[in-house]
Amino acid sequence: MSVNRRWKLKKRPVGDLAPGDLELVSEAVPTPGPGQILIRNIYLSLDPTNRIWMSDMDQYMPPVEIGDVMRGGTIGVVEASNNPGFKPGDIVQPFDMGWQDYVVSNGAQKLQVGPDLPILAYMGGLGMTAITAYFGLLDIGKPKPGETVVVSAAAGAVGSIVGQIAKLKGCHVVGLAGSDDKCKWVVDELGFDACINYRTENVLEALRRECPKGIDVYFENVGGEILDAVLTLINLEARIPVCGLISTYNADGPVPGPYMFRNILMKRALLKGFIVIDYFPRIAEFFADMPGWLASGQIKWKVDVRQGLENAPVVLQDLFTGGNTGKLVVQIGPEP
């Protein structure tokens, strides 16, 4: 390729992302300056938070500005280097993340890959979403053996890992997902004790059935009605890591909080919002545990890889309609 295709934010979406909100432009492949490296992106991570970054709501990172390249996590290969720390062929995560073919970067994190560790592991079991699952569950949720842990978006990149770690910790684990196929995967392949299809079941009744001892930990990915049903059933001193509220990200206008908010008081529950970067100083804990869990097969991961940078906006929408299972990734170009 001799051009650098780049998705730029043309206007802020209202409600669902729509054609014309992002614009695909072709520019020249940039040339690295002194100390810089040229990276060709291979994989693009698509995450619910991408939709937050497109909006100008008060948020945890600066929003993407109109006219800027859309932000998004990537893994790429070094094509040219003016930096002694990198050589062509290195597999890296650039610090300058974006929906584009190429990026000139002042730095990047080098990834160890090889026959036993595919590049895609860094989008799956060793990726940001797995790190998110690990710290959110263990540091905030603090699950104890015998407790009941409920996970929403259980077939998603974060939820699928959360539930498996909770099983490792000896908990009764109940997932929520949006199709019978997803629920089957979550129970049969990942080992959850149960999974509720929130599209076809009454969530409150189903949670009552699957959580006969109440709910001690709820790993929150979605918000909305599921949060309300969970709050109705939480036990005293329940812990709720708030990782995402995807059901509200496309809302155009104010969204009411949970009607059972009072149970935070009545049950003396803890809620704590967090994002993965909060835990980067403790990343060694994750890498002490997770590679072994992956190698032993105790934790399984799945990536849902779609082809073509040009399709990224359409693929992103699958996160909001439930069209993906596991970590949603767009392949921008071939692995070396």
Place this chain on the structure above:
Amino acid sequence: MSVNRRWKLKKRPVGDLAPGDLELVSEAVPTPGPGQILIRNIYLSLDPTNRIWMSDMDQYMPPVEIGDVMRGGTIGVVEASNNPGFKPGDIVQPFDMGWQDYVVSNGAQKLQVGPDLPILAYMGGLGMTAITAYFGLLDIGKPKPGETVVVSAAAGAVGSIVGQIAKLKGCHVVGLAGSDDKCKWVVDELGFDACINYRTENVLEALRRECPKGIDVYFENVGGEILDAVLTLINLEARIPVCGLISTYNADGPVPGPYMFRNILMKRALLKGFIVIDYFPRIAEFFADMPGWLASGQIKWKVDVRQGLENAPVVLQDLFTGGNTGKLVVQIGPEP
């Protein structure tokens, strides 16, 4: 008095407490059995949680059953004792709390009173509401010098103590109260940096003005619109002890949670519901600090004493309309 007047719950209130929800009955003064004591109640504590106990919502203690004496904290004097641990004249907090003249009790907590320590101190600066303020602020809120602490119901029994402790800890303290007189008391007498009259000011604008560095700790007593305004302005890693949600207790039907609920995620905030009994194992910490703070005048307390057990239901309503300043107490009978 030769009769024992007792307020019994006749039916569960719908919305505001109404005449006929409680019924005042006269019974014989009971006789203590072996090991028991007869207590004549002097003061009755009226608290927002009384309204919760009248309802059958899922709550942190069993609700008061229809036909039972209304539950409420009291301080009384021992009139007769078949227990070697107590003698007539002892000032006690009975374990069997209720809206009534007399109670036969299997036990009680003895209180140290004397010329320097009036009985009413145990409803004020050394009472349950002060213990609530102390642990909620310090254990959950964890205020650091220079941080901004916002307190709702700032002229109330809990809020008035919270703000003063936050000042002791070197914080910028902003209260919210329902009248100019209350705000004046909170600022002039208690030393808050500012107080917002939420009935006459736009709360969000006023909080923006009084909290130019954002909000680090919000001590939640009320819920509703004030919580929404605060959530709009919280800083990263804000802490929100959830002590009460009084604006919602009289609601007849579902109450939406805060519209800015998403900021719990965006600002990685912590919310934690709690009640004072959670901290009884650590009560020594309170008694290590508070008596000195009271003696030195660093912490001031106020009781709002109304006369007559027969008036308790009407007086209780003042908590919901803002009719009290400081701790609301009903005097049932004379001090010995």
